[in-house]
Amino acid sequence: MKTDIKSLLLPELEQALAQMGEPRFRAKQIYKWLHTGARSFEEMTNLSKPLRGALAERFAITAPEILRKQVSRIDGTVKYLWRLRDGSAVESVVMHYEHGNTICISTEVGCAMGCAFCASTLGGLVRRLAPSEMLDQVLFAQLDTGERISNIVLMGIGEPLDNFDSVVQFLRLVNSDDGLHIGMRHISLSTCGLVPRIRELAALDLQLTLSVSLHAPDNETRSRIMPVNRRYDVDTLLAACRDYFDATGRRISYEYAMIDGVNDTPQHAKLLAEKLAGTGSHVNLIRLNHVEESPLKPSTPAHLKAFVEILSESGINVTVRRRLGSDIDASCGQLRRKTAMEDLTEHI
Numbered sequence: 001m002k003t004d005i006k007s008l009l010l011p012e013l014e015q016a017l018a019q020m021g022e023p024r025f026r027a028k029q030i031y032k033w034l035h036t037g038a039r040s041f042e043e044m045t046n047l048s049k050p051l052r053g054a055l056a057e058r059f060a061i062t063a064p065e066i067l068r069k070q071v072s073r074i075d076g077t078v079k080y081l082w083r084l085r086d087g088s089a090v091e092s093v094v095m096h097y098e099h100g101n102t103i104c105i106s107t108e109v110g111c112a113m114g115c116a117f118c119a120s121t122l123g124g125l126v127r128r129l130a131p132s133e134m135l136d137q138v139l140f141a142q143l144d145t146g147e148r149i150s151n152i153v154l155m156g157i158g159e160p161l162d163n164f165d166s167v168v169q170f171l172r173l174v175n176s177d178d179g180l181h182i183g184m185r186h187i188s189l190s191t192c193g194l195v196p197r198i199r200e201l202a203a204l205d206l207q208l209t210l211s212v213s214l215h216a217p218d219n220e221t222r223s224r225i226m227p228v229n230r231r232y233d234v235d236t237l238l239a240a241c242r243d244y245f246d247a248t249g250r251r252i253s254y255e256y257a258m259i260d261g262v263n264d265t266p267q268h269a270k271l272l273a274e275k276l277a278g279t280g281s282h283v284n285l286i287r288l289n290h291v292e293e294s295p296l297k298p299s300t301p302a303h304l305k306a307f308v309e310i311l312s313e314s315g316i317n318v319t320v321r322r323r324l325g326s327d328i329d330a331s332c333g334q335l336r337r338k339t340a341m342e343d344l345t346e347h348i
């Protein structure tokens with residue numbers, strides 16, 4: 001097995017090159033090629049031919065293929081379906097905002113978390129992505145659109161904290177001076193609430209934004225829609241979130257998908273406001289996106305409005321997430337491998 005060279009940070013690459021008797025600056029040259037999208041060592045024209053050959057014997061360069069690209073006619077949102085080296089497919093979405101372009105990337109092929117409303121988990125977890133495969137989504141989307149991507153959200157397929165080491169390595173790669181150099185403050189990581197991993201992340205003090213998919217303020221409701229709650233319940237999760245804020249100084253953002261008759265009553269809103277009081281946290285309400293296999297329906301506009309009012313009257317910072325790319329199924333929870341594969345057979 002060849003080493004996945006794009007998953008190495010510059011100091012790690014320097015070490016690997018030193019073992020081949022190459023000076024440090026060579027590692028930097030190669031790192032730059034990799035982080036600007038080189039697909040082969042042959043492209044690295046400032047390296048000697050023998051060195052290019054020696055590198056190709058030891059290392060492999062990941063580079064996904066665009067299997068499918070859809071552009072929203074409504075708002076220009078772009079959805080990519082990538083084919084990875086083992087034939088697996090994952091999706092990313094590029095959204096255009098006034099403050100710049102944001103990419104939503106996948107961290108796993110499938111997902112093991114089993115949330116009742118989410119399409120990504122329907123086929124279970126196939127495998128976790130390598131750091132290079134997360135970086136590639138940003139790199140090749142940027143090359144394809146020809147526009148700089150300034151923000152990243154880890155909210156695509158998969159549970160980022162279930163792929164902890166690779167995700168952290170990816171964050172360091174994409175943040176590195178000689179790489180894409182995207183600031184940690186421009187990155188959001190979303191988790192369903194793997195408490196020990198939230199604590200590990202806090203210890204790293206990375207300055208990114210942590211989003212927590214809460215979706216209910218009480219254990220009965222939350223366990224019904226999110227199996228992870230049976231392992232780490234609401235209060236255990238909220239305690240970890242408070243400690244995260246104390247350790248990093250970064251406020252948590254909570255995601256809450258509004259599901260008709262399940263988590264959208266005034267009682268839920270009041271309890272949520274009580275539990276988050278004084279934390280300065282932000283609640284992002286999401287209109288539930290319809291997933292074909294699920295009986296769950298989005299809340300009515302009236303229930304959504306009442307929910308927002310209760311939260312804001314209680315002093316909770318609340319917004320309703322804008323829907324982008326609705327004509328291309330690019331919204332939260334709609335990305336999934338099976339759909340991708342069906343789409344493929346239709347369009348090839």
Ligand code: SAH
Pocket residue numbers: 115117118119154155156157158159160190191192193211212213255256257286287288289290291332333334
């Ligand atoms: N596993 C991570 C990140 C991926 S999901 C997490 O759970 O946070 C990104 C967000 O979309 C999460 O808040 C998730 O709960 C939400 N989501 C999933 N399915 C959805 C759906 N059908 N409608 C609206 N939001 C959904």
